[in-house]
Amino acid sequence: MVVEAKVIPFLQWLAGATLDWFLVVAALTAIVLTLVWLAGALRHGPAIATSTVGRALVAGLVDLVAISPKRVVALSWLAIKESFRRRVIVVVGVFIVLLLFAGWFLDPGSMYPARLYISFVLTSTTYLMILLSLFLSALSLPADIRNRTLHTVTTKPVRPSEIVLGRILGFSVVGTILLAAMAAVSCVFVERGLAHTHALVEEDLSPVAAPDGMASRAKKGRTDKQNNHFHEVYIDSKGNPRLATNRGHTHAISIDKNGEKTAYNIGRERGMLTAKVPIYGSLRFKDRNGKDAERGINPGDEWTYRSHIQGGTMSAAIWTFEGITPEQFPEGLPLEMTIEVFRTYKGDTSDPDNIPGVMGGLSLHNPHTGVRGKEYSFTAKEFTTDSHFMPRKQEPAEQDSTFSEDDDLFSSKEKDDGALDLFEDLVHDGKVEIWLKCLPNSQLFGAAEADMYIRAEDASFRANFVKGYLGIWLQMVLVVAIGVMFSTFLSGPVAVLATAGTLLTALPMVSKFMVELAQGPKYGGGPFESLIRLLTQTNMVSKLEPGLRTTVAKEADKVVQGGLSLISSVLPNFGNYGFSDYVAYGFNISGDALLVASTRGFAFVLPLFIAGYFFLKTREVAR
Amino acid sequence: MQSDIVIETRNLTKVYRDFWGRQKVRALKALDLEVHRGEIFGLLGPNGSGKTTTIKLLLGLLFPTSGQALVMGKDATDVGKNERIGYLPEESYLYRFLNAEETLNFYGRLFKMPRLVRRQRVSELIEMVGLDWAKRRQLKEYSKGMTRRIGLAQALINDPELILLDEPTTGLDPIGIREMKDLILKLRDEGKTILLCSHLLADVQDVCDRIAVLYQGELKELGRVDSLLKVRDMTELRASSLPPEAMKEIEEVIKRHGGETISMGNPTTTLEDLFLNIIRQSEEHPGRRVRGASSAKKSEAEKEVGSE
Numbered sequence: 001m002v003v004e005a006k007v008i009p010f011l012q013w014l015a016g017a018t019l020d021w022f023l024v025v026a027a028l029t030a031i032v033l034t035l036v037w038l039a040g041a042l043r044h045g046p047a048i049a050t051s052t053v054g055r056a057l058v059a060g061l062v063d064l065v066a067i068s069p070k071r072v073v074a075l076s077w078l079a080i081k082e083s084f085r086r087r088v089i090v091v092v093g094v095f096i097v098l099l100l101f102a103g104w105f106l107d108p109g110s111m112y113p114a115r116l117y118i119s120f121v122l123t124s125t126t127y128l129m130i131l132l133s134l135f136l137s138a139l140s141l142p143a144d145i146r147n148r149t150l151h152t153v154t155t156k157p158v159r160p161s162e163i164v165l166g167r168i169l170g171f172s173v174v175g176t177i178l179l180a181a182m183a184a185v186s187c188v189f190v191e192r193g194l195a196h197t198h199a200l201v202e203e204d205l206s207p208v209a210a211p212d213g214m215a216s217r218a219k220k221g222r223t224d225k226q227n228n229h230f231h232e233v234y235i236d237s238k239g240n241p242r243l244a245t246n247r248g249h250t251h252a253i254s255i256d257k258n259g260e261k262t263a264y265n266i267g268r269e270r271g272m273l274t275a276k277v278p279i280y281g282s283l284r285f286k287d288r289n290g291k292d293a294e295r296g297i298n299p300g301d302e303w304t305y306r307s308h309i310q311g312g313t314m315s316a317a318i319w320t321f322e323g324i325t326p327e328q329f330p331e332g333l334p335l336e337m338t339i340e341v342f343r344t345y346k347g348d349t350s351d352p353d354n355i356p357g358v359m360g361g362l363s364l365h366n367p368h369t370g371v372r373g374k375e376y377s378f379t380a381k382e383f384t385t386d387s388h389f390m391p392r393k394q395e396p397a398e399q400d401s402t403f404s405e406d407d408d409l410f411s412s413k414e415k416d417d418g419a420l421d422l423f424e425d426l427v428h429d430g431k432v433e434i435w436l437k438c439l440p441n442s443q444l445f446g447a448a449e450a451d452m453y454i455r456a457e458d459a460s461f462r463a464n465f466v467k468g469y470l471g472i473w474l475q476m477v478l479v480v481a482i483g484v485m486f487s488t489f490l491s492g493p494v495a496v497l498a499t500a501g502t503l504l505t506a507l508p509m510v511s512k513f514m515v516e517l518a519q520g521p522k523y524g525g526g527p528f529e530s531l532i533r534l535l536t537q538t539n540m541v542s543k544l545e546p547g548l549r550t551t552v553a554k555e556a557d558k559v560v561q562g563g564l565s566l567i568s569s570v571l572p573n574f575g576n577y578g579f580s581d582y583v584a585y586g587f588n589i590s591g592d593a594l595l596v597a598s599t600r601g602f603a604f605v606l607p608l609f610i611a612g613y614f615f616l617k618t619r620e621v622a623r
Numbered sequence: 624m625q626s627d628i629v630i631e632t633r634n635l636t637k638v639y640r641d642f643w644g645r646q647k648v649r650a651l652k653a654l655d656l657e658v659h660r661g662e663i664f665g666l667l668g669p670n671g672s673g674k675t676t677t678i679k680l681l682l683g684l685l686f687p688t689s690g691q692a693l694v695m696g697k698d699a700t701d702v703g704k705n706e707r708i709g710y711l712p713e714e715s716y717l718y719r720f721l722n723a724e725e726t727l728n729f730y731g732r733l734f735k736m737p738r739l740v741r742r743q744r745v746s747e748l749i750e751m752v753g754l755d756w757a758k759r760r761q762l763k764e765y766s767k768g769m770t771r772r773i774g775l776a777q778a779l780i781n782d783p784e785l786i787l788l789d790e791p792t793t794g795l796d797p798i799g800i801r802e803m804k805d806l807i808l809k810l811r812d813e814g815k816t817i818l819l820c821s822h823l824l825a826d827v828q829d830v831c832d833r834i835a836v837l838y839q840g841e842l843k844e845l846g847r848v849d850s851l852l853k854v855r856d857m858t859e860l861r862a863s864s865l866p867p868e869a870m871k872e873i874e875e876v877i878k879r880h881g882g883e884t885i886s887m888g889n890p891t892t893t894l895e896d897l898f899l900n901i902i903r904q905s906e907e908h909p910g911r912r913v914r915g916a917s918s919a920k921k922s923e924a925e926k927e928v929g930s931e
Contacts, residue, residue, distance in 0.1 A: 074732035075733075081720065081725070082720055085721075147716060149716045149717060151684060155682050155708070155710040157703060157706045157733070158733055620684065620686055622679045622684035623639075
């Protein structure tokens with residue numbers, strides 16, 4: 001998973017975001033009030049228009065502030081009752097049936113089964129909940145108005161604000177209950193769908209000779225194939241068994257000796273359902289001559305997310321990590337990385353199962369003293385996450401080494417002579433540098449800041465799963481608020497269409513397009529400048545002739561871009577609330593990310609509620 | 624001191640316009656009327672005369688095009704006035720997925736009634752409208768009359784000072800109509816003010832103190848029922864057990880005084896009274912065929928004598 005945007009700490013984000021929000025809300029309010037005043041002034045004159053708008057504002061403030069929680073709860077109860085008496089619970093039944101059928105088609109033997117299962121349940125939940133929320137919220141109030149049941153409510157001492165808020169809360173509660181049920185069913189489905197074990201018998205193992213040629217108890221072999229994969233098995237010279245990681249997971253293994261017979265018990269999968277807590281660092285580069293560079297080189301890749309380092313040179317990608325403590329990492333640093341391998345030559349590809357890898361080197365450096373540990377060379381794994389462990393005891397820089405699975409089979413004497421301690425020699429004030437180099441000439445590694453992280457202790461997968469559902473919940477609440485708002489002044493079907501249309505603009509790729517549109521093109525200017533270029537047949541790059549026409553066009557373009565910027569701020573972006581990828585790829589959703597998303601959601605719901613209130617208040621319910 | 628005027632409209636006008644602002648229908652034209660505390664006020668008129676529009680303007684369901692509508696001294700669009708009013712719409716627009724108890728409980732919560740008070744009130748009202756046996760059934764299973772009763776109950780949930788009834792007897796059988804009228808009179812006797820809107824003249828005549836007659840959105844007549852209905856140039860005499868000779872003698876007396884006998888004979892009762900009497904007697908004597916009109920007439924006469 002590519003994490004392009006860093007998660008900003010919540011408090012750091014809040015100040016700037018709050019200001020932006022107030023500015024956008026103030027701008028929208030000013031525009032709306034101006035339009036309303038103009039309409040009133042044209043009809044009744046400016047004095048009456050001013051008085052009417054003023055009275056409406058005051059009455060609106062009173063209505064919004066004097067909301068009765070008891071009435072809101074009563075109206076929410078009505079919405080909940082209506083939903084359940086109309087059998088919304090059927091949605092959970094539909095979901096269960098969907099999962100039952102999906103069980104036939106989802107392949108636990110695929111390359112990334114956890115990702116597949118989790119993506120499926122989260123995506124299907126999202127679609128079902130969004131659809132349900134859309135229809136519930138957009139059709140309820142128009143039905144009440146059409147059936148005139150709202151007459152018996154509005155003739156009670158009920159404020160329009162309470163009606164709108166009651167609906168939003170009520171449908172949100174309904175969605176929450178359904179979502180909780182679907183989350184529980186999904187969790188069971190995922191865990192049971194991925195559960196498997198392997199079998200291992202003595203015949204599957206073969207002895208491994210000790211380095212000194214003497215006999216040893218070390219063995220290696222592989223388990224049987226289940227779900228389209230097996231695991232390499234290693235038993236060290238002391239008889240301790242270990243299963244290698246494959247497809248992102250491993251299993252616990254124990255040995256039962258009963259006389260001559262030895263039974264190998266392999267437990268359930270471990271590490272398949274994870275919630276990794278990555279600690280990201282900041283990235284900088286060294287060029288081919290070893291000098292500091294802002295970025296690496298670009299070998300011609302259109303996507304500039306990654307920068308590249310050349311092999312066989314002093315070029316390096318350097319990550320600086322902070323907050324590294326011995327309490328967190330007593331044994332060493334577990335690293336994970338997803339770097340890109342850019343080959344200028346492929347090498348011998350005649351055997352597709354043995355395409356030669358590209359070697360890289362990893363080393364730890366002290367950012368203050370410059371002391372560095374030995375460089376571990378490794379074969380870079382492409383298109384997958386590569387894991388390495390940098391032990392606490394590091395050999396000094398002069399000694400070369402290579403990561404190998406067989407290293408742990410034979411216990412070696414303590415490497416204390418001249419050994420460096422990670423925290424005493426290489427970490428300074430919690431900071432450490434990790435250098436990545438590409439070793440062979442004419443090959444390159446591509447790296448971005450999020451491509452390497454230190455893996456702290458994993459969070460709970462189930463808690464993370466729930467957090468993923470929290471993201472869906474936020475999307476659901478947003479849909480409910482939008483639907484209720486539209487339903488205050490549109491008929492049912494039109495409100496559904498309007499809500500659906502707004503949701504389309506909330507799709508991440510559409511939101512991104514709107515933002516790019518608001519930022520303006522790199523060449524050619526905005527719509528007015530482009531019009532001049534078209535009419536005068538001037539290309540996109542040449543400067544226009546200075547003059548009144550050009551000035552007016554550029555200023556008009558600024559106004560248009562300002563408007564587009566305002567619109568793109570107003571439209572929600574569902575990408576901000578979607579944590580499905582995090583859960584599917586096994587990354588923990590941080591508290592900061594949740595807080596930011598929740599605050600964003602609330603920042604949208606509040607103006608939608610206020611807008612819905614004003615629409616309902618100014619509407620003749622009996623018309 | 625509370626004002627005597629509960630409802631007041633000043634030049635109240637409502638014009639329905641289309642989307643483009645063009646006038647479509649002038650539903651109400653400059654209506655001026657007042658409803659006093661403690662009276663039953665009837666709003667009469669044929670279909671489309673503006674009765675329901677007036678009620679909706681008073682309730683804030685519609686906004687006036689011009690003029691003003693005041694209820695309890697407050698503007699009709701003021702939500703606060705709804706604390707003291709009850710409304711029975713033309714059709715009982717209730718949530719059909721709720722049962723009777725839930726319906727009344729819900730409306731009671733909208734008045735922020737404390738739970739125990741609300742529970743008791745709900746129980747009393749269900750008992751009053753005679754639906755205790757069906758209180759747990761959803762309203763979608765109710766007949767029209769039953770729904771109407773629950774509609775009335777919700778209008779009274781907050782023990783309002785002012786009750787607006789739009790076609791209150793619609794959908795009720797004769798017994799229900801009688802009970803509704805009795806209830807309206809009882810509410811008036813308790814000091815409540817009732818604004819009653821109907822096109823069934825007989826119902827209005829039986830209960831209203833004052834009436835306003837609307838036609839095509841305009842007020843055509845306003846006044847007390849008894850004075851509006853009095854036929855001043857005629858005298859009505861009723862007597863029981865008169866032999867034919869006595870009737871002849873009365874005719875001669877009238878002639879002697881310069882009057883003219885328009886008709887003399889047995890008066891007729893109303894179909895409502897006949898029906899109610901038959902039902903009452905059937906309940907008292909099940910399995911027997913009951914007496915008809917004469918019995919009803921006698922009962923009506925006895926009632927009139929009793930009231931004098």
